[in-house]
Amino acid sequence: MKSSYDILGNHIRLIDTRNRESITDRVLGINIDKFFMPSVANVIGTDLSKYKLITKGKFACNPMHVGRDERLPVALYDEEEPAIVSPAYFMFEVVDNSILNEDYLMMWFRRPEFDSICWLHTDGSVRGGITWDDICRLELPIPPIEKQLEIVNSYKAITERIALKQKINDNLLATSQAIFKSWFVDFQPFEGKCPYFWRNGCVEDIAEFYDSMRKPLSTLERTDMEKVYPYYGAVSIVDYVDDYLFDGEYLLVSEDGIYVVDENGHPLLQHITGKFWANNHAHILKGKAGFTEDSLYLFLANTNMAPIVTGAAQPKINQANLKSFPLVIPDSETLSKFNALIEPFFDQRLSNVAEIKELEALKELLLSQLTH
Template identity: 45%
Template sequence: MKSNYEALGKHIRLVDYRNSKEASNTVLGISIDKEFMPSVANVIGTDLSRYKLISKGLFACNPMHVGRDERLPIALYENDEPAIVSPAYFMFEIVDRTVLNEEYLMMWFRRPEFDRECWFMTDGSVRGGITWDDLCCIQLPIPTYEQQLEIIESYRAITRRIAMKKEINDNLEASEQAILVESISKNQTIPTALGDFADFIDGDRGKNYPTFDEFSAKGYCLFLNASNVTSTGFSFDTCMFVTEEKDRAMNKGHLSSYDIVLTSRGTLGNVALYNEHIKYANIRINSGMLIIRPKVKRLSPYLIYAFLKSSYMKAAIEQFRSGSAQPQLPIKDLQKITFAIPESDTVLTALDRQFRSIEERISVNKNEIDSLKALSNILLVELSR
């Protein structure tokens, strides 16, 4: 594919449609993942008629925090119903949609190289913003419209597959929890505290805790960050590593097979199971996490993992929240959370077999999702070639 690089400003123009008739009260922000999301700003008592009204096919971006986040939050609005965004956002449209396709342009905005270029252009303020003129100076290739559509279709095929696999995993998770609830309701149970069947291990928070310059993009031991342990298990989109020497210098906090990781500070209660499908041989938790390690044979890691993902566990965590500025889950409180455990070993064995099968399928799907994400990133890189 041969194409000439042209200035972005040649193909986009600012628009300023205001919510003067209050056509919408849905306030949206933009995430660093370049997607619209409900705004976290407190708009009570705010004059929403001043906000910008965005409709299908328009772009919006937040130019103010690029220096801090090293990414430009920018997104294409694709919903049929209009919404509103901050008056401080840039809102723009493509000048000629027969020359430049909006989905192709959004793919270009998703490239890591685009974010790096925006970051280099930021001003000297603390947070670092980017100007409209700087954005317009960025160069991008403009292949023929037919070639753009071919690229878009390839990208859509990947994203459709990812969405399908995620939906399958959501259904598997729901099925697992339904099986758990049914088993508890139909069988004799024994109230059992979490601390009676699992050990809690926190990370090394001492003098050997790695400093910022000791992390790298590749290395011997994956050092988990907050984005690696999500509401749906492990995610390895953004990883940081430490050397073997640093890992060995630290004490507790290194994962063993079938350990469960739980986030105990900031975002509370996310859990992930470290099984044979995880591609990293050495993983260590950070200071905002705990390792939950089974200590009785009759309760398997898969069964404990299912309990920790349950709505009952989420409700219990809400009751034990502590700390205001930084919510956290003390081990002493977690140990007291009591579950209704089926009394029959036969029932527990059957649950283990079912949950193991479900989690195996979820893990296989997650690995495929990771491979598809890597493929989509390659496609985005190839846009510049």
């Protein structure tokens, strides 16, 4: 049965519930992958009673960076305990759940085509915002509610499998991190002291940079491309394209965007294998001088790089600052033993990542069929 289309504004409405009774101080933001995440904004001294209170089944979106990030950060809140979001966010709900299921709507929001249309509606500001009226004018297919639920259940089965694999990978990384801490923070194999013959160096001593090979592609350039190879941005896959620039194992370090470091100042990294394209919002690195991509990942992931982040409106780690960032570099024998110890954990992680990519492709296929 072919779905009938309707404008989104007939099925959603703005809500404006404030945290006036100080119900919670848990402030959330939305990442470009369309999930809620702890906000990195400094809210010390901020009146949180003015923030919007979001509860289960409600949506929030950040309309302010669509032009820059080529995505509308929008997410469906699914937790039992309420949280708060920026007063600048749009917060909304589905008018009638018997006509439009909120999980089905969130699936529609995840389609790359939805982001492309939003991008086309952005205003002329530096960051490229989108208005509520423009969002309401967007169209979506609305099949019978039974069909919506069938699609949602299939989608959830895939996402649950992905979540399982990601949890396994989290455990593998946690084990690798524990080994790193034991060796290079607590120095347990070295009687609790940093060996005197380890040397002071910098990131450029242990990493080869391939930034010159990056090439950004606009949304319009990517629109008619066959979706074959992942197109990476600062922190994740942005799209898929019909060609590739890189083939092999690399680390991508977030260069600029909404976030370039986590709450502990550690850089945001992507560990990638295979053929891919990358834009100019991430540095492209490979290990050298005895460092594999595995050990390079752990050394960078455990380094506080907040001091070299520049820019207020748009945080940035430029190449010169990253290359010159100081590190203590172990001797080659120690590094070789460490590489051998962590390699099985990273091999299993990358194998799981490959399966996750296949599952993600199934998700994309399911999302692409929403128009039928």
